[in-house]
Amino acid sequence: MSVEALKKPRLTTSAMIASIASEGQRTEAAPFGHALVEAARHNPNIVGLTADLSKYTDLHIFGQAFPERHFQMGMAEQLLMAAAGGMAKEGLAPFATTYAVFATRRAYDFIHQVIAEENLNVKICAALPGLTTGYGPSHQATDDLALMRAVPNMTVIDPCDALDTTQAVAAMAEHQGPVYMRLLRGKVPLLLDEYGYRFELGKAKLLRDGKDVLIISSGIMTMRALEVAERMQGGAAEVAVLHVPTLKPLDETTIIEQCRRSGRLVVVAENHSTVGGLGEAVALALLKARVSPAFQQIALPDAFLDAGALPTLHDRYGISTDTMVARIQQWLA
Missing domain, CATH: 3.40.50.920 (Rossmann fold)
Known part of the structure; x- marks a missing residue:
């Protein structure tokens, strides 16, 4: 074993779900959840749906603020997308959250046929994008952007940090039509404010x-x-x-x-x-x-x-x- 390897700290299983923030980097807790609450204060049609992952997509913050507009669909991602489409047809503005692998692979046909074909106003916010979890191929959404880019009518967003996520949620709430956004959750790095950045769709x-x-x-x-x-x-x-x-x-x-x-x-x-x-x-x-x-x-x-x-x-x-x-x-x- 090399001297360099010996110097590195021993990693525990918690490092499989470690924060993507660099050491000493500023972070902001649950920017998606707080941004959705803010958007919902201005738009009474916004509702939040999840597939048994409210806590793990930061949607629980929205659920605490608007319990009557928070819908727990259970571990049924196809139902999640179909229900979101049905709500959109009735004039609501659903934000549907789950892990990216489940949103794209397990519910792809429902997104394609129920939501996108009718250009419905559903926002899909998908956590654990790409290699942001160490739990192997079952949880690593390394192909989600390719799948969603291929869907007609779909807008696709991949935010960098907490500021990007917060501003993207506001823009999504204003945009009419289906959107897929990679979701950064938990303690999310904050750095783009140092560059005078503002998200524009x-x-x-x-x-x-x-x-x-x-x-x-x-x-x-x-x-x-x-x-x-x-x-x-x-x-x-x-x-x-x-x-x-x-x-x-x-x-x-x-x-x-x-x-x-x-x-x-x-x-x-x-x-x-x-x-x-x-x-x-x-x-x-x-x-x-x-x-x-x-x-x-x-x-x-x-x-x-x-x-x-x-x-x-x-x-x-x-x-x-x-x-x-x-x-x-x-x-x-």
């Missing part, structure tokens, strides 16, 4: 500029990208970060504009499989626009991932800050 945001590398990212990978930029600043490279919170509709105009700048390595970073997510969406946009920068992708492999402690898995599959820095330095060399 369908808009990408350049958080910082740099002449050597452009990282195009969504979700928690924007947090990682900003850490990479800080780590490499003043030495290895100047790194720009373009945050893409809305994958559908995709802000192709801003992406293409940033990728037209010559001399930069373009890296798409996502907490999702290499298949069907942000990387493929960006690559297609660039191909259609005939823009061809040096292009690389940081993403999860097209495979069933291991179970284990999240820090270990993030290193193993290349989405930790350390592994991202190493790969980008290698590509630049």
Whole structure:
């Protein structure tokens, strides 16, 4: 065993569900639950539904504030989506919460046929996106964005932090039509307020500029990208970060504009499989626009991932800050 390995603290099983926040990073508790309560105060048609996971999607906060508008559907995700569709047809604005694997894989046909085909005003908020749990393939939603991007009428959102989540909920409440949002729950990192950020549906945001590398990212990978930029600043490279919170509709105009700048390595970073997510969406946009920068992708492999402690898995599959820095330095060399 190496000296470095001996120095690392021993990880316990709690690390399988550890916070995605870096050590010392500011966090905000349950931003989704509090944002939904605020939205519901202004819109009496908002209701909250869950499939036996109210506490684990932060919907319990909404249930405490509006018990008469909180519906516990039991472990029946297909019923959850069908009921949400029925409520929307009657004029309500349902927010349906469960784990991302159950929302997308188990209830896909109900989302497709009941909600999306009729363009109903249902908001699907799905926890444990990508590799944010160490409980193996049964709980790791590494393909959810690909599935939801393929559904007509569906808007797809992958927020970065607590601020992004809070503002996205408000925008979703105003938007008419089905939305799928990856849900960050519990103690969620807070960092975008330092960049003067404001969420706009369908808009990408350049958080910082740099002449050597452009990282195009969504979700928690924007947090990682900003850490990479800080780590490499003043030495290895100047790194720009373009945050893409809305994958559908995709802000192709801003992406293409940033990728037209010559001399930069373009890296798409996502907490999702290499298949069907942000990387493929960006690559297609660039191909259609005939823009061809040096292009690389940081993403999860097209495979069933291991179970284990999240820090270990993030290193193993290349989405930790350390592994991202190493790969980008290698590509630049």
